Amino acid sequence: MRIERIEIYHVAMPLVYPFRTAYGDEYTIESVLVRMSGEGAYGWGEATPGRLPIYCNEWAAGVYALLRDHLAPRIVGQEVPSGEALQALLAAFKGNHFAKAALDLAWWDLDARQKGRPLWELLGGTGPTVDVGADFGVMDTVDELLKEIAKAKAAGFKRVKLKFRPGWDVDMVARVRAAFPDLPIHIDCNSAYRLESTAMFRKLDTYGLAMIEQPLAHDDLIDHATLQNEIDTPICLDESITSVDRARKAIEIGACGWINIKPGRVGGLTNAVAIHDLCQQGGIPCWVGGMLESAVGQGHNMALATLPNFRYPADVFPSDRFYAPDLAEPEIELSGPSRVTCPDAPGIGREPNSERLAKQTVQAATIDGC
Ligand SMILES: [Mg+2]
Known part of the structure; x- marks a missing residue:
């Protein structure tokens, strides 16, 4: 499948109450959503490493920048027949698992939707x-x-x-x-x-x-x-x-x-x-x-x-x-x-509500074949 476009959204999602762990207290969850499209279909992925590099050494704003500047441009315009092929295209980059995951998840959802089958x-x-x-x-x-x-x-x-x-x-x-x-x-x-x-x-x-x-x-x-x-x-x-x-x-x-x-x-x-x-x-x-x-x-x-x-x-x-x-x-x-x-719908059977996505987006970018 040829990947034609990748949209990236860095979002801030307000929690209904703070989440408190050994890492500290969080009031908002920052996440990065990816919409990948190709050959008439699309799929969504998400990476949620946290607002700061505390759970691991990645963080949402960093994941967003890496996807926008380096990872997504490696994928757009490529034939990506499998998850392994996608991973191979990103293999030159060390670590950065959450950023790679956003693309990998979007590819799986896209592939399942294109095949008309539930992801599970x-x-x-x-x-x-x-x-x-x-x-x-x-x-x-x-x-x-x-x-x-x-x-x-x-x-x-x-x-x-x-x-x-x-x-x-x-x-x-x-x-x-x-x-x-x-x-x-x-x-x-x-x-x-x-x-x-x-x-x-x-x-x-x-x-x-x-x-x-x-x-x-x-x-x-x-x-x-x-x-x-x-x-x-x-x-x-x-x-x-x-x-x-x-x-x-x-x-x-x-x-x-x-x-x-x-x-x-x-x-x-x-x-x-x-x-x-x-x-x-x-x-x-x-x-x-x-x-x-x-x-x-x-x-x-x-x-x-x-x-x-x-x-x-x-x-x-x-x-x-x-x-x-x-x-x-x-x-x-x-x-x-x-x-x-899991819903009996193609892919994950879920996607962002466009109004809420617009409201909660901190920054967004689109990488296409041009
Ligand atoms: Mg744990």
Whole structure:
């Protein structure tokens, strides 16, 4: 397929309330949306690395500039028959996974729309419905958190993820576990700790957590292998897994029992599927994470989550959990307790609302064949 035009939108999406993690508090999510067109069809992609280079070394304004000045011009005018071919065209550029992912996701949506098939089906999913979990950031008080978890449990959510950072740590987990003895719970440390905290992680073994997500440095594998040797609770790697090769190394050295796959962090769906397949062969179960994307990015995440080795509820959220309204439509809604269903429409079946896109755009560019 010949790519004729790429439109790039750097947007700022106001959150309904601040999202608080070990990285800090965010009031607005900055994201980059890409519309790729060719041969009479179009598709949408989204990269949501954050407003600042804090989750990783990319940030939305940087992703926008890189796409506009270097990556999109490499793709426009080219024949791109597959996700692998797209990745090959971008291979000269080191890193910058989120920026590459915006194009990769748009290519997959475009390809699926052109074929008239839902993306989940094209990726090899087992069915359109996926389990999703509830996720809670840091709150002012544990009492407030307990109330929110009770609501999520009553709504039928199958698992709860808790953000975990110094000052909102073992005591918080102890109180949650005491209140909800049987609920599947895991914590996400967002790389806030080092091996010096091994004793604290050993203590957490007593609370029966499903996993401990990214306890140590964002770029580490070796210390995670050391920690995994010292504790019973499985470690789940998120920030550390940025490529198929990093996933292979993590599995080889025993750095984790789970891998969280985010299409943005690994350069797109092409690599996300490859990591999924590698983990499946290596006996490591996966689940799909999220970066508070609009319904475009979440649409891609949902499609990915239909693959068979995603064995833990995904971080896909109803749109109104974070946005009122979502930049894109149709909004993400639960299709039953703790589950969402991919639409029976070509591609991701979602796209930005043009009025909201115009309102939330910070800067935009178009790269075409001229
Ligand atoms: Mg995480």
